[in-house]
Amino acid sequence: MNIAVIGAQWGDEGKGKIVDLLTRHVSVVARYQGGHNAGHTVNVGDAQFILHLLPSGILHAGVRCVIGNGVVVDPVALFAEIETLSRQGIDVGDRLLISDKAHVILPYHRELEVLAEARRGDRKIGTTSRGIGPSYEDKVARRGIRIADLGDHSDDGPLAAAIRENVSARNRAVGGTEVDWRVVHAEARSVWPRLESWVGDASLFLARAMDDGARVLFEGAQGTMLDIDHGTYPFVTSSNGTVGGICTGLGVGPKAIGGVLGIAKAYTTRVGEGPLPTELHGDMGDQLRESGNEYGASTGRPRRCGWYDAVVVRYAVRVNGLDAIAVTKLDVLDALDAIPLCTGYRYGGELLTEFPSNGAVLAGCEPVYETLPGWSRPTAGVRRYEDLPPEARSYLERIETVTGLPIAIVSTGADRADTIVVRDGLIARWQADAAVPASVL
Ligand code: IMP
Numbered sequence: 001m002n003i004a005v006i007g008a009q010w011g012d013e014g015k016g017k018i019v020d021l022l023t024r025h026v027s028v029v030a031r032y033q034g035g036h037n038a039g040h041t042v043n044v045g046d047a048q049f050i051l052h053l054l055p056s057g058i059l060h061a062g063v064r065c066v067i068g069n070g071v072v073v074d075p076v077a078l079f080a081e082i083e084t085l086s087r088q089g090i091d092v093g094d095r096l097l098i099s100d101k102a103h104v105i106l107p108y109h110r111e112l113e114v115l116a117e118a119r120r121g122d123r124k125i126g127t128t129s130r131g132i133g134p135s136y137e138d139k140v141a142r143r144g145i146r147i148a149d150l151g152d153h154s155d156d157g158p159l160a161a162a163i164r165e166n167v168s169a170r171n172r173a174v175g176g177t178e179v180d181w182r183v184v185h186a187e188a189r190s191v192w193p194r195l196e197s198w199v200g201d202a203s204l205f206l207a208r209a210m211d212d213g214a215r216v217l218f219e220g221a222q223g224t225m226l227d228i229d230h231g232t233y234p235f236v237t238s239s240n241g242t243v244g245g246i247c248t249g250l251g252v253g254p255k256a257i258g259g260v261l262g263i264a265k266a267y268t269t270r271v272g273e274g275p276l277p278t279e280l281h282g283d284m285g286d287q288l289r290e291s292g293n294e295y296g297a298s299t300g301r302p303r304r305c306g307w308y309d310a311v312v313v314r315y316a317v318r319v320n321g322l323d324a325i326a327v328t329k330l331d332v333l334d335a336l337d338a339i340p341l342c343t344g345y346r347y348g349g350e351l352l353t354e355f356p357s358n359g360a361v362l363a364g365c366e367p368v369y370e371t372l373p374g375w376s377r378p379t380a381g382v383r384r385y386e387d388l389p390p391e392a393r394s395y396l397e398r399i400e401t402v403t404g405l406p407i408a409i410v411s412t413g414a415d416r417a418d419t420i421v422v423r424d425g426l427i428a429r430w431q432a433d434a435a436v437p438a439s440v441l
Contacts (some may be wrong), residue, residue, distance in 0.1 A: 039297025070249020186406025235274020
């Protein structure tokens, strides 16, 4: 059974750790959207790995990693990430497959993004300045450059024409010193010899691997509330991190997705602008940020922090068809005497239990909390459910009730080992179905 791991909040839920944990049971990990705006942190013993573009499965020898057509790829950032990993003793070798249909991020995409953000002024999105949005814009406008296009070596072929056109649009938009399209063209072509052996038909590879009985893990980036369609638009990223993105971003059918695991922290964070109904301002927010080390893995920006929002997670359950959830960073709440949990929103005189699809309604919502007792004892590093303090178990069980889903995994620390697999359900079914054919390794 193939499983999808999807963020149920605004990204940074700890997907990297959970994907890493589950990767020992798969032979292929596939990313289907986003780019190096993502920052997936995995701690193994004393070593820390931060993955941006590469699927987290790359840390496991023998696991094939796919970057799907739905991902936008900055080749320079990709090479830098591969080099960092190599210094840390991880060899990508021939385990990577990049879809020839994935779109490319070039330097002018970053410039255009910075310009667009500056022009938005107070209404800025707070993007990661990686060129993600402008690359997707080019894709949808049908002027984008795809990975396979980089293999065009002619001086005046389709790659040259596309770059010339896009750079001249950049020059018109940005003003000031003009960029010479020939320089961009030369740089774009120069990455091909290094990239070529990793490029191929990712959809076909996945189809064959699955026919052979390989188990695939679909790794989402960002989170449900940052999804271009289902997130808090316009304060979102430019791709579909929700479950539908798997089919379009990899070229697989819906039946390939056997189970969907949603990841949510024991509280809520978001980085960048936009609504965050349970946001905490002042000391409590600072305390969560410091104890949770809530600073962006990609940009270092401080994350905004708030209480667990069950309205948000329930929404993620609906739009992704989640089967179970993982709760991460439970230990960050260890010092608290009491823990508010948001179960609904008050809007005018009304109580809303579903996340409003209208941004103006959302702006007028006040969270409704119930308060649960804290445990004021460390859960950090606890590895068995029964060793959690009773108040921590009650908190988790309340989350199960208000979200309507079983909790499959609880994470109690950054290390791979600081994890509780709570229920038999989804994860155990998956673990039991152990066949991993040698042909895809
Ligand atoms: P972009 O993806 O760089 O265009 O940024 C759009 C929004 O998504 C901004 O609010 C970013 O902070 C947010 N964002 C993008 N990637 C991530 C991520 O991996 N984790 C958390 N937030 C992200």
